[in-house]
Amino acid sequence: xxxxxxxxxxxxxxxxTEVLKGxxxxxxxxxxxxxxxxxxxxxxxxxxxxxxxEEPTAGIIEVNGxxxxxxxxxxxxxxxxxxxxxxxxGDIGMVFQHFNLFxxxxxxxxxxxxxxLVKNESKSEVKATAVEMLEKVGLGDKIxxxxxQLSGGQKQRxxxxxxxxxxxxxxxxxxxxxxxxxxxxxxxxxxxRDLAKEGEMAMILVTHEMDFALDIADRVVFLxxxxxxxQGAPSEILMNPESERLQDFLGRFTSSR
Amino acid sequence: MTWSWxxxxxxxxxxxxxxxxxxxxxxACYLFAAVFGFFWVFISRLPxxxxxxxxxxxxxxxxxxxxxxxxxxxxxxxxxxxxVGVSLNPFVAAILGLGIHFSTYMSEVYRxxxxxxxxxxxxxxxxxxxxxRQKWMKIILxxxxxxxxxxxxxxxxxxxxxxxLASTIGVVAMLHIANDYGAQYYxxxxxxxxxxxxxxxxxxxxxxxxxxxxxxxNRRFDKKTLA
Numbered sequence: 001x002x003x004x005x006x007x008x009x010x011x012x013x014x015x016x017t018e019v020l021k022g023x024x025x026x027x028x029x030x031x032x033x034x035x036x037x038x039x040x041x042x043x044x045x046x047x048x049x050x051x052x053x054e055e056p057t058a059g060i061i062e063v064n065g066x067x068x069x070x071x072x073x074x075x076x077x078x079x080x081x082x083x084x085x086x087x088x089x090g091d092i093g094m095v096f097q098h099f100n101l102f103x104x105x106x107x108x109x110x111x112x113x114x115x116x117l118v119k120n121e122s123k124s125e126v127k128a129t130a131v132e133m134l135e136k137v138g139l140g141d142k143i144x145x146x147x148x149q150l151s152g153g154q155k156q157r158x159x160x161x162x163x164x165x166x167x168x169x170x171x172x173x174x175x176x177x178x179x180x181x182x183x184x185x186x187x188x189x190x191x192x193r194d195l196a197k198e199g200e201m202a203m204i205l206v207t208h209e210m211d212f213a214l215d216i217a218d219r220v221v222f223l224x225x226x227x228x229x230x231q232g233a234p235s236e237i238l239m240n241p242e243s244e245r246l247q248d249f250l251g252r253f254t255s256s257r
Numbered sequence: 258m259t260w261s262w263x264x265x266x267x268x269x270x271x272x273x274x275x276x277x278x279x280x281x282x283x284x285a286c287y288l289f290a291a292v293f294g295f296f297w298v299f300i301s302r303l304p305x306x307x308x309x310x311x312x313x314x315x316x317x318x319x320x321x322x323x324x325x326x327x328x329x330x331x332x333x334x335x336x337x338x339x340x341v342g343v344s345l346n347p348f349v350a351a352i353l354g355l356g357i358h359f360s361t362y363m364s365e366v367y368r369x370x371x372x373x374x375x376x377x378x379x380x381x382x383x384x385x386x387x388x389x390r391q392k393w394m395k396i397i398l399x400x401x402x403x404x405x406x407x408x409x410x411x412x413x414x415x416x417x418x419x420x421x422l423a424s425t426i427g428v429v430a431m432l433h434i435a436n437d438y439g440a441q442y443y444x445x446x447x448x449x450x451x452x453x454x455x456x457x458x459x460x461x462x463x464x465x466x467x468x469x470x471x472x473x474x475n476r477r478f479d480k481k482t483l484a
Contacts, residue, residue: 053380082389089386100381104399113395114385166385 002065004029004091004202005050005170010059012045019045021226023059027170032196032203034213034234037223038249043206046223047172050204051094052085063088063170090118093168097175099155101147101162107134108143111162118166126165133161137191153184157191164195171195173205185209192216210253214238222246264447268438272451275431280459282351282430283417289356290416291409294363298371301364320361325422328354332426351423359416366408370401407471414460414467431455 003026012020019042027033035043048054049061052068061068070077071084102110111130115121134143137157147155156176163171173192177185189212196203196216207213213220213234220237222230224245230237241247300312319327331354336344345353374397382392424433435448 051380051384053383086386086388089383092384094384096377096381096384098377100375100377102378102381102396102400114387117391117395118386118388163384 001028003027004064005204006060006062006065007046008060008062010046010049010061011057012042012049012054013057018057019226020056023228025221025228027202027204029169030200030202032216032218033205034217034220035204035206035223036208036210036213036220036249037229041223042226043223044174047094047174047204047206050170051092051172052089055079063091090166091169092172093163093166093170094172094174095156095159095163095176097178099147099152099159099179101155101158103147106144106146107139107150107158110147110158111165114162115165130161130165133164134158136194137161138187151184152180153187156180156188160188160191160195168201170202170204173203173207175206175208177207177209210238210250222249224249261444261447264442264444265451268435268448268451271438272431272434272448272455275429275434276455278428278430279417279420282348282423282428283413283420285352286355286359286420287413287416289352290359290363290412293356293360294367297361297364298367301368316361316364319358324355324358324419325425327358328422328426330354347423347427350426351420351428355416355419355423359412359419362412363409366405366412367401369408370405371397373404374400404474407467407474410463410467410470414463417460417463418456 005025005027007023007025010020010023011018019040023042023046025046035046037043045054049056050063050068056069060070066088067077067080068085068088069080071080072078101107102113105113108127108130111133112123112126115126115129116123131140131143134140137160139154139157139161142150142154147158150158159176176192177188180188189209192203192205192212193216195201205213205217215234217234219231220234221228222237222241222243222245230241230243230246237246238250241250297312297316301309303309328351332345332347332350336342378396378400379392382396387396420430421432424430424436427433431452435445435452438448439445
């Protein structure tokens with residue numbers, strides 16, 4: 001099967017610091033990939049480049065075989081402009097660590113905004129879908145509330161519903177439980193688990209929830225100091241890690257539990 | 258000098274007529290400044306550094322020179338310039354002069370409002386594939402502007418009090434009328450007192466109103482809850 005996302009020797013520097021030193025990674029349609037690794041290893045940067053929030057310093061990212069960050073203009077490859085990015089970005093969705101709901105809109109409006117504005121879908125249909133989606137994440141009785149009136153876990157579930165409204169083919173999760181109180185983590189993971197079971201959407205999760213990664217991912221990718229150190233099926237990665245660094249990393253997790 | 262209530266009451270209707278001019282001019286200047294303020298913000302976000310730099314300095318220049326000098330420049334000096342020179346009627350010159358001057362302050366207010374919007378709001382808008390225009394109109398400005406309303410209101414009052422400068426280039430508003438009356442009858446105290454009272458009568462309640470607005474918005478945006 002053709003990959004839906006391909007990273008080809010992707011580098012990224014912030015100033016003098018090179019955070020990604022040549023990433024090659026294929027994501028197949030409907031594949032669930034967990035990105036793990038110590039903080040500062042570049043996990044988040046990988047998905048932020050795919051969401052077009054950071055531009056790679058070198059290398060190519062392809063979505064459905066199309067070059068995301070470069071476009072052809074008069075026979076030459078130039079940096080993509082906003083139109084080009086917009087034409088591809090529609091296939092990607094993202095859920096953020098800090099939710100980033102729009103505080104001046106109700107939850108329902110948060111979910112309806114993009115489909116109505118960007119996809120020009122009819123308001124009444126979008127509303128019906130939004131209500132359905134919010135019911136699915138367990139917030140059907142809260143649709144008229146504002147984000148400030150919700151708990152962290154509820155906000156994050158709204159953020160997921162909002163991202164799902166755009167029907168992306170690839171969904172990115174950026175440490176979505178890191179900002180939550182421990183007792184609220186479960187409800188958010190539950191929603192992600194359900195999404196993973198539904199199946200057709202590819203998912204890339206940057207996460208520190210090891211058990212969860214093991215449970216839902218088809219593949220675990222271990223990142224260390226800007227390179228992919230090891231990858232494979234969750235059971236082999238987490239149970240029989242090969243590289244010393246991964247062993248260290250996992251050791252730190254099990255000992256802290 | 259003797260205070261004459263007779264003079265005091267007789268100049269009130271006369272100066273009251275001028276009040277409308279003052280108010281009209283304030284409003285016109287304010288609208289101009291409010292709209293033109295966005296122009297500075299827009300320029301400051303263009304990708305071309307020389308342009309940003311040039312206009313940044315221009316705004317700084319306008320902010321740090323007295324509005325009176327700018328008024329004189331627009332009214333007296335501009336018409337004498339070759340090719341670009343245009344002579345304006347006093348009212349228009351006042352709107353341009355004070356409007357441009359205050360627009361540089363308004364742009365700073367807008368900028369502070371825009372910068373106070375969390376970076377995550379931009380990112381979420383990008384992730385939802387909104388266009389640049391939609392981001393500004395639906396997400397950023399609706400959050401950036403409301404908290405600045407008290408500050409914007411303050412500038413309205415400040416401007417109201419600066420508008421009498423226009424009398425120096427011949428806009429016949431309250432101050433001008435009072436001054437003329439004084440020159441004619443050698444009675445300055447009463448008409449100028451009336452002018453001051455009119456100003457007080459309008460700016461004090463407005464200041465109270467803005468205070469109230471400020472409290473309201475502070476309450477709303479007080480706890481910076483992560484949304």
